[in-house]
Amino acid sequence: MLARSSVSSRGAAVRDIQRRAPLSADFSRLWVAQGAGVAAAQVAELALPLLAVLMLNASALELGLLGVARWLPFLLLALPLGVLVDRHRRRPMIVISDWGRAALTVAIIALAVAGVLTTPALLLLAAAIGCFTVLFEVSYQSIVPSVVPPSGLERANSRLAATAAAVQVGGPGLGGMLVQLISAPLALLVTAVGYVVSAVSVTGIRAPESPSTSRAGFATELREGMSYVRRDKYLVANLGFSALYNPFIQWVMVLFLLHAVEQLGLDAFQVGLILAIGATGALAGSLLAGPLVRRFGAGRPILWTAVAECFVLLLLPVADASWGAPALVIVLGLVFAVGDAGATLSSVILITIRQLRTPDHLLGRVNASMRWVSYGTIAFGAAAGGIVGELVGTQLGILIGVLLTFSAVIWVALGPLPRVGDPTDLAIAERREQEASALAAG
Numbered sequence: 232m233l234a235r236s237s238v239s240s241r242g243a244a245v246r247d248i249q250r251r252a253p254l255s256a257d258f259s260r261l262w263v264a265q266g267a268g269v270a271a272a273q274v275a276e277l278a279l280p281l282l283a284v285l286m287l288n289a290s291a292l293e294l295g296l297l298g299v300a301r302w303l304p305f306l307l308l309a310l311p312l313g314v315l316v317d318r319h320r321r322r323p324m325i326v327i328s329d330w331g332r333a334a335l336t337v338a339i340i341a342l343a344v345a346g347v348l349t350t351p352a353l354l355l356l357a358a359a360i361g362c363f364t365v366l367f368e369v370s371y372q373s374i375v376p377s378v379v380p381p382s383g384l385e386r387a388n389s390r391l392a393a394t395a396a397a398v399q400v401g402g403p404g405l406g407g408m409l410v411q412l413i414s415a416p417l418a419l420l421v422t423a424v425g426y427v428v429s430a431v432s433v434t435g436i437r438a439p440e441s442p443s444t445s446r447a448g449f450a451t452e453l454r455e456g457m458s459y460v461r462r463d464k465y466l467v468a469n470l471g472f473s474a475l476y477n478p479f480i481q482w483v484m485v486l487f488l489l490h491a492v493e494q495l496g497l498d499a500f501q502v503g504l505i506l507a508i509g510a511t512g513a514l515a516g517s518l519l520a521g522p523l524v525r526r527f528g529a530g531r532p533i534l535w536t537a538v539a540e541c542f543v544l545l546l547l548p549v550a551d552a553s554w555g556a557p558a559l560v561i562v563l564g565l566v567f568a569v570g571d572a573g574a575t576l577s578s579v580i581l582i583t584i585r586q587l588r589t590p591d592h593l594l595g596r597v598n599a600s601m602r603w604v605s606y607g608t609i610a611f612g613a614a615a616g617g618i619v620g621e622l623v624g625t626q627l628g629i630l631i632g633v634l635l636t637f638s639a640v641i642w643v644a645l646g647p648l649p650r651v652g653d654p655t656d657l658a659i660a661e662r663r664e665q666e667a668s669a670l671a672a673g
Contacts (some may be wrong), residue, residue, distance in 0.1 A: 257378040257438040258387060262394060264432035265371070267302045268329065269395045272411070274418055275336070277506065279357065280488050281499050282415035286343065287350050291489050291625060295617015296463075298485050299610045300354040303359035306607030311642025312369050313599020314452045317592060321374040322436050328367035329430035335360045336423040343416035368602055371483040373388025376586050378438045381658055385521060385583045392517035393577045398510075410499040456596025463588055463658060466597070468646035469581045470500045472537070473605030476639035480544075480570075482632035485616040487547060490625035495552045495559055504560050509567025516575035530651035536573030537643045541636045543569040580654065587658040 283289035283297055316324055339356050379387040409418035460466045491497045491505070516536070523532045546566050550559055570608040589597045612632075620628035643649065651657065 249421055255378055255438070257436045260432050260435045261371075261374065261378060262390060264325070264329075264429040265391050266394045266398055267425045267428035267432065268367070269398045269425075271332075271422040271429070273398060274425070275422040275500075277488075277503055278410055278415045278418045278422070279339075279353075280485075281410050281492075281502075282339075282343065283350070283353060283418075284489065284492060285410075285415060285499070286348070287353065289350065291486065291620035291628075292617045293350055294485050294489055295614050295620070296354060296612025297357060297395065298481060298617070300358040301361045301364075302481070302606060302610040302613060304358060304365045305602050306610055308365045309369060309599045309603035309607065310453055310456070310596075312366050313456055313596040313603075315450070316366075316369050316373055316595030317456075321370040321377070321595070322433055323375070324366055325433045326369035326430045327484075328363040328370065329426045330435070331363035332360050332367070333423045333426035333430070335363070336419055337654075340416045340419050340423070343414075348416075361650050365602065365606075368606070369595055371597045372582065372586075372598045374438075376591060376594065378436065381587060382655060385524065385579070385654065388579045388583050389517055389520045392520070392575050393514060395513070395517070395575075397514050408500050408503065410503075415499075435456075453595065456593060456600045459589070459593055459597055460600045464647050465584055465588055465651070466601070468643070469585055470601055470604055470646045471642045471646065472533075472577070472639055472648070473478070473601070474576075474608050475642055476537070476636055478608040478610075478615075479632050479635040479638075481609045482572075482610040482616030482619075482635070483544060483547065483629055485613050486620040486625045486628045486632065489620070490629060491563075495550060495624060497556060497559065499550070501556055501560055504566060505563045508560070508564025509571045512568030512570065512572035513575040515568075516572035517579060519572075520576045520579040523576070524580060524654065529584065529654045530647075530649040530653035533577045533580055533651075534640075534643050534649045537640045538575045540570040540573030541640055544633040544636060545630075547633060548626050551594075556650070562583050584651070584654050584657060587654060590659060 250474060252264075280289075280294055280297060283294060287293075289297070337357055339348065339353065342352060342356075375387060375391075376384065409421065414431050460470060488502065490504050492499075495507075520532075546562065550563060552559075554562070585597065585601065586594070616628060616632055622628075623631075
């Protein structure tokens with residue numbers, strides 16, 4: 232009994248030392264790249280739909296189609312790109328994706344400034360940007376374990392999430408202000424510059440990578456990633472949560488932007504301010520992830536946040552223009568702050584569990600399989616939200632979408648996630664060996 236307790240204590244001490252150890256210079260480069268990329272994406276997140284609404288007079292259905300164009304590539308390309316990412320070094324894949332997105336964003340700007348941008352052209356270019364975004368997402372999350380030891384993953388993911396949240400605090404407000412002052416097309420210049428900064432920073436990463444040496448055939452390698460996810464109950468629980476929540480929150484957001492402008496009478500800057508207030512919640516969620524996991528374990532915070540972020544959304548369809556712009560900005564900003572806090576906190580924990588449960592040679596395919604379902608379903612949510620909003624109006628459409636998000640709460644409550652304690656206890660043998668090597672090297 233004493234021996235077992237001593238071993239457990241030594242293991243906890245080792246994990247604590249690793250958690251406090253400085254993260255590498257390569258992680259810092261990835262960190263800078265991620266911050267620049269998030270800033271780029273945040274401006275585009277608001278500027279693209281506002282460009283469609285203000286310049287092209289887009290309807291709810293057309294905004295839904297824009298959402299489909301941006302997210303459908305995950306459904307079509309995530310799995311094959313996962314095989315590609317596992318066969319090659321991830322760093323060049325990230326650089327290619329950033330340069331591709333920058334070039335396509337510049338194309339949108341040029342067409343809009345020239346006055347020849349059309350809805351079909353915008354949809355096509357948004358879909359092309361989405362293709363490079365798939366490559367970025369699969370590669371980016373797969374390279375983190377190459378630059379961070381296993382016990383540092385939670386801290387690294389928390390820092391990445393905190394940076395994303397901090398950028399999101401100013402990103403939407405900046406995007407809305409730029410749209411208001413210099414137009415939506417010119418606001419997208421910030422997006423293009425952000426992607427370029429990300430590409431340059433990632434180019435400096437020197438951490439060794441271990442691409443898969445297997446050449447069992449493309450179809451076989453494709454199935455390996457999906458089969459690995461299917462056999463692991465924690466990955467299945469992780470996947471189901473995202474696959475249920477993501478499409479319905481996208482449904483809500485597609486309609487909210489149109490509802491805010493046309494029914495609540497808010498301008499671009501005020502909408503951006505609402506999302507910026509919401510992002511303060513994301514920052515809080517990222518900073519609280521580590522302390523909450525250490526105090527309560529990983530599982531219970533996931534369930535608590537799922538409940539909170541779904542319930543608070545019920546205030547969205549209640550909001551009315553008669554409240555006045557200041558009150559709407561404050562109330563709706565707080566709604567998104569609670570929702571973003573929950574989404575970010577749970578995301579940090581779920582990504583860490585995924586990285587701990589997956590061997591490196593499969594990580595690209597596992598990330599791709601997860602993205603294929605959890606992000607691919609967003610396209611369906613965007614399309615469904617646009618259609619429902621067109622049929623019943625934005626207010627009732629938002630309410631229906633919010634009610635459907637509760638399916639994610641039910642999934643989490645009935646699965647194994649609420650019972651997870653220290654996430655490092657879920658680490659597979661390969662991750663434990665990496666941790667031992669990192670400790671010995673340190």
